Amino acid sequence: MRATVRWVRADLRVQRGEALFLVLATAGIIVSLLLAGAFLAYAANPWQRVFTQSSGAHVWIHTTATADARALTKLDGVAAAAGPFRTAAATAELGGSSTGGGNATLELRATAPQPPDVARPLVASGHWLTRDARDGIVLESSVARALWAEPGDSLNVRGSGGTVSSLRVAGIADTAEPRYRAGETPGVGWVLPETLRQVAPDREHQGQTIGLRLDDPEDTDFAVQRAVTELGADQVTEVSTWQQARADAEGGDRLLGLLLGVFGLGALLAAALAVAGAISTRIRGHLRDISVLKAIGFTPGHLVRMYLVEHLALALVGVAFGAVLTEVLGPRLPGRVGEAMDLWQALPEHAWVPAAISAGALLLIAAMTGAAAWRAGRVPPVPVARAATPVSRRISGTVRRALGLHLPPALVLGWRGAFNRSARSIAAVGRLAVPLLLITVALGAWTTLDGFEHRPQKVGLSAALTARGDGLDEASMRRLLTDHPEVAAAYPGSEVAALVPGQTGTIRLRGLGTESDPYPFVAAEGHAPRGPDEAVAGQGLLDLLDAEVGDWVRMTVQGSPQVLHIVGRSIEPEDGGRVISTSLDTLRERDASLRPDFYQLVLDDDADPGAVRGDLAGTVDGRLDIREIGNPSDALSSVRGVIVGLIFVLALIGLAELSTTIAAGVRDRRRDLLALKAIGLTPRQIMAVIVAGTGFIALGASVVGMAAGVLASDWLIDLQGRSSGIGSGIAQQPSPALLLTISATAVAGAVAVSVLPAARAVRQRLADTLSDSL
Numbered sequence: 001m002r003a004t005v006r007w008v009r010a011d012l013r014v015q016r017g018e019a020l021f022l023v024l025a026t027a028g029i030i031v032s033l034l035l036a037g038a039f040l041a042y043a044a045n046p047w048q049r050v051f052t053q054s055s056g057a058h059v060w061i062h063t064t065a066t067a068d069a070r071a072l073t074k075l076d077g078v079a080a081a082a083g084p085f086r087t088a089a090a091t092a093e094l095g096g097s098s099t100g101g102g103n104a105t106l107e108l109r110a111t112a113p114q115p116p117d118v119a120r121p122l123v124a125s126g127h128w129l130t131r132d133a134r135d136g137i138v139l140e141s142s143v144a145r146a147l148w149a150e151p152g153d154s155l156n157v158r159g160s161g162g163t164v165s166s167l168r169v170a171g172i173a174d175t176a177e178p179r180y181r182a183g184e185t186p187g188v189g190w191v192l193p194e195t196l197r198q199v200a201p202d203r204e205h206q207g208q209t210i211g212l213r214l215d216d217p218e219d220t221d222f223a224v225q226r227a228v229t230e231l232g233a234d235q236v237t238e239v240s241t242w243q244q245a246r247a248d249a250e251g252g253d254r255l256l257g258l259l260l261g262v263f264g265l266g267a268l269l270a271a272a273l274a275v276a277g278a279i280s281t282r283i284r285g286h287l288r289d290i291s292v293l294k295a296i297g298f299t300p301g302h303l304v305r306m307y308l309v310e311h312l313a314l315a316l317v318g319v320a321f322g323a324v325l326t327e328v329l330g331p332r333l334p335g336r337v338g339e340a341m342d343l344w345q346a347l348p349e350h351a352w353v354p355a356a357i358s359a360g361a362l363l364l365i366a367a368m369t370g371a372a373a374w375r376a377g378r379v380p381p382v383p384v385a386r387a388a389t390p391v392s393r394r395i396s397g398t399v400r401r402a403l404g405l406h407l408p409p410a411l412v413l414g415w416r417g418a419f420n421r422s423a424r425s426i427a428a429v430g431r432l433a434v435p436l437l438l439i440t441v442a443l444g445a446w447t448t449l450d451g452f453e454h455r456p457q458k459v460g461l462s463a464a465l466t467a468r469g470d471g472l473d474e475a476s477m478r479r480l481l482t483d484h485p486e487v488a489a490a491y492p493g494s495e496v497a498a499l500v501p502g503q504t505g506t507i508r509l510r511g512l513g514t515e516s517d518p519y520p521f522v523a524a525e526g527h528a529p530r531g532p533d534e535a536v537a538g539q540g541l542l543d544l545l546d547a548e549v550g551d552w553v554r555m556t557v558q559g560s561p562q563v564l565h566i567v568g569r570s571i572e573p574e575d576g577g578r579v580i581s582t583s584l585d586t587l588r589e590r591d592a593s594l595r596p597d598f599y600q601l602v603l604d605d606d607a608d609p610g611a612v613r614g615d616l617a618g619t620v621d622g623r624l625d626i627r628e629i630g631n632p633s634d635a636l637s638s639v640r641g642v643i644v645g646l647i648f649v650l651a652l653i654g655l656a657e658l659s660t661t662i663a664a665g666v667r668d669r670r671r672d673l674l675a676l677k678a679i680g681l682t683p684r685q686i687m688a689v690i691v692a693g694t695g696f697i698a699l700g701a702s703v704v705g706m707a708a709g710v711l712a713s714d715w716l717i718d719l720q721g722r723s724s725g726i727g728s729g730i731a732q733q734p735s736p737a738l739l740l741t742i743s744a745t746a747v748a749g750a751v752a753v754s755v756l757p758a759a760r761a762v763r764q765r766l767a768d769t770l771s772d773s774l
Contacts, residue, residue: 008310019314025656026318026365027325031647033357034326035677038344047176047246050122051348056176057082057119058220058242059213065203067235069210072227077219082211086110086193088200089186089207091158091712094147094625104146105186106157109209110196119175119211121190126151126300134192143180143187144172149629157189160205165198167191178245195428207237214291217242217348266438270653273431277660280372291380300377307373308366315365319358327354328507393751409685414674414692419700428521428661428697433705435654436746439707441716442643442650443734443742448717452731461573461629462520463491463600464609467616468625474596480624480703484616486607491519493598498555498562500545507541509557511587512600518583520602524619524729525549526568527581536568539727540577553580569726575638600629655747657755662694662754683762690758691751698750702743 002031011020016729045077050056069084090106113129114122121138129136137157149155153169173190180187191199200206213221220241228236246467290303298306330341383542419425456464467490469477474492481490498509513519521536522526526549529535537547545553547566554563564582567749572579588594603612613626676686717731 002448003307006308008313014309019325022311022314023318023321025659026315026361027322028652028656030319030358030361031324031326032653034323034354035330035340035649036646037353037357037556038330038340048347049243049343050174051176051246052343053309054120054122054174054176055118055213056242058214058217059212059227059518060177060240061210061212061224061231061236062087062240063208063210063231063235063236065206065208067208067231069208069231071230072210072212075212075223075226075230077215077223077226079215080211081115082213084208084210086196087207087209088196088201088205089160090189092143092147092189093156093158094149099584104143104180106189107186107209108189108191108196108199109191110193113192119177121173121175123173124701126169127174129170129190129192131192132171133168133645134195135165135167136191137195138171138173138190139165139169140177140180140188141174142171143189144169146180146187148625155168157199158201161200161202163199163201165195167195176242176245178240183418232517259741264648266434266441270431270434270438270650270657273434273657277428277431277657277664280368281660281664294380300718302669303377304370304373308369312362312366315362315369316670319361323354323358409681409689411692413689415696419696424664425697425700429700429704431657432597432654432661432698432701433708434651435657436702436742437703437712437744438650438707439647440706440734440739441713442647443738444713444717444731445708446643447734448730461571462522462602463629464607465601465613465616465631466627467599467601471509472624477599481601481616484612486604486612487601489517489602489603489604490599491517492598492714493519493600494584494587494594494597496557496581496587498557500553502553503701505542507555508574509555509562509587510579510581510582511584511594513583515583515585517574519581520601521568521570521581523568524571526566528568529586530567533563533565533582533586533588534567535564535582536570537566537580538570538572538577539722540572541580542566542569544578555580557590562587562590569727571721571730573726577726624744632703655749658694658698658750658753661697662750662757684763687755687758690761691754694754695747695751698747699743702746706739 047742061069061072063084065086072078073081087110088108090108092104093388111129113131115128121140124141129138137155137701139147144150147155148415149169151169151171155167155169157167158164175188177188178185192346196206212223212227214220221241224239224241228239257743291305306756326341327345331338331345333341377705452461456462467477467481469480472480478490478492481487482572493512495508495510498507500507512521515532518529523536526536536559537553542548545551547553549566549569552563552565554561556562564580564586566580570579570581584594605666609628613628616624617626676689681689714731718728721730
């Protein structure tokens with residue numbers, strides 16, 4: 001053991017540069033993996049972010065008005081509480097709307113002008129309640145979207161007793177409670193206590209709500225049982241838990257979560273391959289030393305233990321350095337990186353995830369080192385005879401043809417040097433192709449988001465604006481909208497909730513356009529509706545009904561049956577794809593008195609939706625309500641910064657692997673220096689041979705990685721589209737020009753990085769070259 005320690009110390013003193021490289025490479029990989037974990041928690045779990053930042057409640061108990069809800073704060077295991085708050089059920093409708101649409105059920109919650117410390121609503125726009133504005137209301141974000149409400153809008157709120165009050169939207173806030181679902185879960189609206197009494201003056205129509213934050217979230221079920229026992233089952237009207245709210249929120253950012261999960265696993269694989277390549281290259285560079293050690297009495301077991309101790313010590317230093325650097329400096333970094341790290345350190349899983357990542361990296365490095373050290377133990381103690389054994393290799397057909405074309409010797413010899421040893425060449429290309437594959441997947445996600453944002457009509461979002469009118473007839477509305485020079489067409493529409501037989505939930509039945517002026521549906525499968533009773537459906541609805549394109553489906557609308565023929569599948573970003581669309585004339589066959597609730601506006605290609613909205617909203621004394629149609633790219637805007645960060649991380653891993661490839665190539669070419677000089681090559685030509693070999697490896701990795709990345713990107717994004725209900729067919733590939741630019745950058749970077757090591761190898765003394773070949 002003493003001899004092992006002395007050899008390790010001597011080797012580290014001699015090979016300080018290689019040791020420093022391994023430490024920094026390991027530290028960089030740990031930083032990359034920890035940042036990937038932070039990004040995943042930050043961007044792929046918005047509910048957890050809101051829950052942590054708002055000090056969310058684990059249990060919400062809804063009780064009658066007479067229950068002693070405050071007694072629940074004294075239960076064992078309750079760390080803090082929000083409330084109890086007085087509540088009242090109400091129905092809200094955007095002020096000035098007479099179309100019959102845009103209403104939602106609310107749970108009005110009386111609160112103070114200061115937000116509570118526990119389950120604190122996070123105001124996203126506008127401001128919190130103030131004493132000066134007693135008619136103010138703060139809406140939870142999901143119900144605000146359903147109502148098309150924004151700060152400053154007026155709401156007509158009808159209480160259970162029939163009292164109608166006009167309230168002004170003061171702000172919109174995010175909360176970790178279950179989101180609003182039409183017909184299922186009411187949205188939350190925070191008001192002052194006097195406002196609640198104004199809407200629901202009768203105490204019989206009021207209730208209470210209290211949120212409990214627990215010491216241990218795993219005791220949620222037990223806490224609910226104790227709360228119901230404490231108050232009595234007859235006093236509890238509803239219970240919701242943090243698990244239910246989290247499950248309800250999952251899926252809104254599945255694409256982001258899937259991409260980041262793939263990036264995390266891919267970064268781990270790329271990191272493992274990079275570390276394995278670096279260690280194997282370093283051990284192959286010590287074959288002469290290994291032979292000497294065996295000659296003086298070291299056994300294979302001694303060698304394996306020696307290399308394990310050395311490389312695990314270096315890995316431990318690198319892991320510790322990377323982990324400490326990330327934990328200390330990560331929250332202080334500007335932008336989303338700092339926000340992600342700051343949030344991640346506040347999450348419960350942060351107590352064990354960094355340690356698990358570090359331990360996993362150490363185990364992986366130990367396994368890779370053990371495999372390479374085992375091969376080192378099999379090195380013969382006298383390599384001279386092995387080196388002197390003649391080795392004959394047939395010149396490949398590619399090399400022969402290149403020689404026949406009189407190509408420069410540097411290119412021909414560089415190609416042969418890069419791919420002469422097929423096993424090592426394939427391994428080098430494969431290791432370097434992994435980060436390039438993941439970068440291509442990231443670029444595919446970026447391109448898909450660009451398609452949603454800049455070319456929405458190609459992914460099913462033909463209309464850019466929705467218009468609702470107050471007191472305007474159908475002809476006046478259509479004329480007013482189409483008179484705008486940038487409005488290409490205005491299509492009348494109506495939406496109703498439909499109940500599907502055998503299902504407990506509801507779906508959205510939408511009528512758009514008429515048979516004489518059909519709406520420009522984009523069918524990803526099948527075709528658009530062309531006749532009576534024809535419809536297109538989203539992937540979520542097809543999955544719900546276990547139906548396919550070509551099937552007939554029956555549903556119930558306001559007590560009347562509606563039978564439709566699904567002739568196509570459309571891209572439906574809303575309501576999880578549980579939408580079926582037909583023409584307005586088809587809906588009028590069931591109800592002849594049906595009138596349009598809204599108009600969807602298709603704009604010219606170069607039109608600015610915001611400018612058109614402003615122009616139309618200022619007409620007819622503000623009796624037009626114009627809103628931009630939601631785009632999935634709006635909810636995924638944060639993914640762009642995440643993609644940039646992950647590409648940077650993957651580029652660092654690729655650079656580490658490239659350094660290993662260059663070191664191996666330079667070491668192998670040292671043995672050929674005498675032969676290259678003997679056939680008349682100048683030092684500059686020898687440098688060009690080494691540089692060209694590295695460039696060919698990078699070129700091969702670019703071709704393999706980007707080809708596989710394009711296929712993987714399409715498959716992953718379409719898989720996510722199908723699972724989320726949006727439907728497949730949304731993936732868009734990066735442009736060939738962009739892929740060629742990335743490939744050229746990778747090859748140019750490899751060539752540039754290899755110039756200095758190649759120059760050093762050429763300037764090496766002849767004696768050193770001879771000793772390397774022995």
